[in-house]
Amino acid sequence: MSHTRMLLSGDEAVAQAAIDCGVALGTGYPGTPSTEILEHFAALGGKAQWSPNEKVALEVGVGAAFGKARALVTMKHVGLNVAADPLFTAAYTGVSGALVIVSADDPGMASSQNEQDNRHYAVAAGIPMLEPANSQDAYDFLIRAVQISERWHTPVLLRMTTRVCHSKTVVTRGPAVPAPPTAFERDIQSRVMIPAYARPAHRRLRAKLAELAQESEKTDLNTVVGESTELGIIANGVAYMHAREVAPQARFLKLGMSYPLPMQKIREFAASVKRCVVIEEGDPWLVEAIRAEGIAVEGKPEMYRFGELDVARVRRILAGDTSPEPAPPRGKPPALCQACPHRTAFTVFAKLDCIVAGDIGCYTLGVLPPFQAMDTCVCMGASITAGLGLRHVLPEKDARRVVSVIGDSTFVHSGITGLVEMVYNPPKTGHVVVILDNGTTAMTGLQEHPGTGRTLTHQPTGKISFEDLARSMGIRNVHVLDPARDAEGFEKLLAQYLASNELAVLIARRPCLLAAGKIKEYEQAAARGQSCEQCSG
Amino acid sequence: MTSSKVTNVVFAGLGGQGVLKGSDILAEAAFAAGYDVKKSELHGMSQRGGSVSSDVRFGREVFSPMVPAGEADYVVVLAPEELESSRRHLRPGGVLIAPDAVDAAALPHSRSLNIALLGVLSTYLVVPEEHLLAAIRANLPAKVLEVNEKAFAIGRQAGKTK
Numbered sequence: 001m002s003h004t005r006m007l008l009s010g011d012e013a014v015a016q017a018a019i020d021c022g023v024a025l026g027t028g029y030p031g032t033p034s035t036e037i038l039e040h041f042a043a044l045g046g047k048a049q050w051s052p053n054e055k056v057a058l059e060v061g062v063g064a065a066f067g068k069a070r071a072l073v074t075m076k077h078v079g080l081n082v083a084a085d086p087l088f089t090a091a092y093t094g095v096s097g098a099l100v101i102v103s104a105d106d107p108g109m110a111s112s113q114n115e116q117d118n119r120h121y122a123v124a125a126g127i128p129m130l131e132p133a134n135s136q137d138a139y140d141f142l143i144r145a146v147q148i149s150e151r152w153h154t155p156v157l158l159r160m161t162t163r164v165c166h167s168k169t170v171v172t173r174g175p176a177v178p179a180p181p182t183a184f185e186r187d188i189q190s191r192v193m194i195p196a197y198a199r200p201a202h203r204r205l206r207a208k209l210a211e212l213a214q215e216s217e218k219t220d221l222n223t224v225v226g227e228s229t230e231l232g233i234i235a236n237g238v239a240y241m242h243a244r245e246v247a248p249q250a251r252f253l254k255l256g257m258s259y260p261l262p263m264q265k266i267r268e269f270a271a272s273v274k275r276c277v278v279i280e281e282g283d284p285w286l287v288e289a290i291r292a293e294g295i296a297v298e299g300k301p302e303m304y305r306f307g308e309l310d311v312a313r314v315r316r317i318l319a320g321d322t323s324p325e326p327a328p329p330r331g332k333p334p335a336l337c338q339a340c341p342h343r344t345a346f347t348v349f350a351k352l353d354c355i356v357a358g359d360i361g362c363y364t365l366g367v368l369p370p371f372q373a374m375d376t377c378v379c380m381g382a383s384i385t386a387g388l389g390l391r392h393v394l395p396e397k398d399a400r401r402v403v404s405v406i407g408d409s410t411f412v413h414s415g416i417t418g419l420v421e422m423v424y425n426p427p428k429t430g431h432v433v434v435i436l437d438n439g440t441t442a443m444t445g446l447q448e449h450p451g452t453g454r455t456l457t458h459q460p461t462g463k464i465s466f467e468d469l470a471r472s473m474g475i476r477n478v479h480v481l482d483p484a485r486d487a488e489g490f491e492k493l494l495a496q497y498l499a500s501n502e503l504a505v506l507i508a509r510r511p512c513l514l515a516a517g518k519i520k521e522y523e524q525a526a527a528r529g530q531s532c533e534q535c536s537g
Numbered sequence: 538m539t540s541s542k543v544t545n546v547v548f549a550g551l552g553g554q555g556v557l558k559g560s561d562i563l564a565e566a567a568f569a570a571g572y573d574v575k576k577s578e579l580h581g582m583s584q585r586g587g588s589v590s591s592d593v594r595f596g597r598e599v600f601s602p603m604v605p606a607g608e609a610d611y612v613v614v615l616a617p618e619e620l621e622s623s624r625r626h627l628r629p630g631g632v633l634i635a636p637d638a639v640d641a642a643a644l645p646h647s648r649s650l651n652i653a654l655l656g657v658l659s660t661y662l663v664v665p666e667e668h669l670l671a672a673i674r675a676n677l678p679a680k681v682l683e684v685n686e687k688a689f690a691i692g693r694q695a696g697k698t699k
Contacts, residue, residue: 007564007576134575166579167602168574169599170568242601244600310601310603310605331619332551332587332588332619333587333588334552335586
């Protein structure tokens with residue numbers, strides 16, 4: 001099957017490469033634009049699983065790589081914030097096998113709450129970073145990342161962006177790269193990060209990065225294209241593709257391995273042209289690193305830090321054009337589906353004049369008309385905790401208006417510790433948490449999670465019961481209801497608890513209408529499976 | 538394939554109309570015909586009924602995956618309310634294929650408008666019909682195939698008699 005020409009998205013290309021190089025385990029949490037990697041990996045026969053959140057996913061991946069396996073961990077950019085804790089120390093411990101972490105950044109925020117530039121993480125944690133520019137790169141670089149990880153015993157960051165993840169481009173597969181057998185080798189001083197062992201580990205990490213900087217000078221991941229002595233362009237990721245289109249006559253230094261940077265190569269490149277421009281999306285990260293070495297290069301005007309780059313914007317950057325850009329036409333904004341079960345909840349919140357501490361998911365659309373019934377949304381899980389903070393400080397009559405609203409998948413991801421906080425530090429006026437449980441991770445395209453009781457491939461597995469969990473924490477007022485069927489009952493219950501000093505969890509349960517049909521199919525398949533087991537057993 | 542020119546197509550409509558399916562089919566057909574192909578769109582929030590557009594570019598060598606503003610050779614619009622904002626994609630002299638390019642009443646199903654308009658588009662393109670039909674068959678479930686093959690034929694007829 002090698003050398004097959006295929007048309008793949010960047011996400012699919014990473015999955016195909018993971019299959020071709022024998023990745024033993026893929027873990028992650030769904031997040032646009034990274035979600036399709038693990039789904040495609042599973043569809044191709046790989047072992048892939050959704051974790052409750054990115055920190056868990058990365059730690060499972062770290063363990064697999066301690067066992068000499070090749071592990072792939074995927075997440076969107078903000079997911080790496082959640083996984084930052086294991087990331088920084090895994091850079092110290094290193095790995096026995098391979099550990100590749102995909103961070104899918106979202107410049108322009110097609111579907112995210114910020115446009116943070118995760119290239120900073122490679123520097124901050126001290127791990128090498130590769131940046132594909134298209135699907136062929138995504139395929140090749142995943143395999144190269146595995147090889148770098150195994151050779152230097154380090155986690156590697158494969159930093160992608162929305163346009164690389166979701167654009168389909170042509171990929172030619174290479175030969176399979178068989179994985180070595182898994183094994184546990186005891187290495188206490190490398191793997192147990194007590195201060196006495198961590199101090200030398202930090203020194204080893206810096207020595208490793210010095211070696212990797214030498215590798216970055218030599219590797220063909222960093223390539224020079226073109227002959228011009230007039231215009232030189234240093235670019236990474238999809239920005240390289242835009243720039244090739246805008247300035248086909250220019251000389252290019254394409255940085256596929258962007259940390260550690262090949263500073264000698266960059267210095268020589270800059271010296272080989274009259275004008276040298278750095279074209280990068282997001283923060284002025286490359287240009288600042290290069291200038292810090294005393295190399296004179298042009299960057300982009302500040303206005304191009306915001307949003308994605310494209311051909312028109314790269315053209316403007318090269319022309320030094322800082323005139324106002326034409327405003328993109330306002331398309332029709334997304335909205336909660338007409339028959340979405342979440343609609344009732346937001347209608348009731350608005351009617352009761354609630355202060356709504358919201359969260360991340362489809363239901364964030366409750367902020368838009370006709371509801372406009374959301375007052376805060378920061379990050380996964382912050383509905384519960386930010387709601388508690390508001391309750392602690394607001395005058396009593398306003399404190400009683402505060403309700404926290406969170407989806408089922410988000411609750412599993414980061415809401416459980418918020419409930420613990422609520423029980424441990426209850427506001428004087430009590431608090432009400434509404435879990436909108438539509439039985440799926442709807443926003444990212446209907447993925448399973450621990451609350452659905454089904455695996456990534458929709459097979460039955462252990463199931464977390466939110467009501468049992470809340471009760472086990474000592475929350476006495478736990479109700480499961482269906483607001484779409486009984487709006488009045490939901491309103492009455494909510495009003496009752498807002499007026500009380502009690503802690504309450506209201507679970508509004510009704511399947512997402514986009515998922516309901518599929519959920520029924522999975523349940524029927526599971527029932528058939530069970531009855532077959534009974535027959536044969 | 539001797540020309541170095543890249544063909545730029547933008548599909549636009551609303552979430553749920555099959556914008557992405559239409560562009561997937563064109564991209565695969567152009568790919569099967571041997572072209573370098575890039576296709577790009579934004580997922581995520583667009584699934585909730587908002588505006589969706591998808592870019593397909595093919596030729597001997599394609600760099601950026603996105604059709605630059607004002608450089609589309611063809612813009613295929615599935616929703617009347619997206620017509621106005623979609624014009625900005627078009628190059629001077631480019632072709633706009635509007636939702637009324639086919640007689641909606643003649644379509645076997647309203648959901649097959651994407652494939653019908655793809656049929657209209659196909660009469661302008663060098664991508665062979667057999668590759669388009671193969672891509673339709675590869676991308677749609679068997680139970681809706683007949684409806685969509687008919688819609689494609691209606692679109693081609695409308696395109697040829699334009």
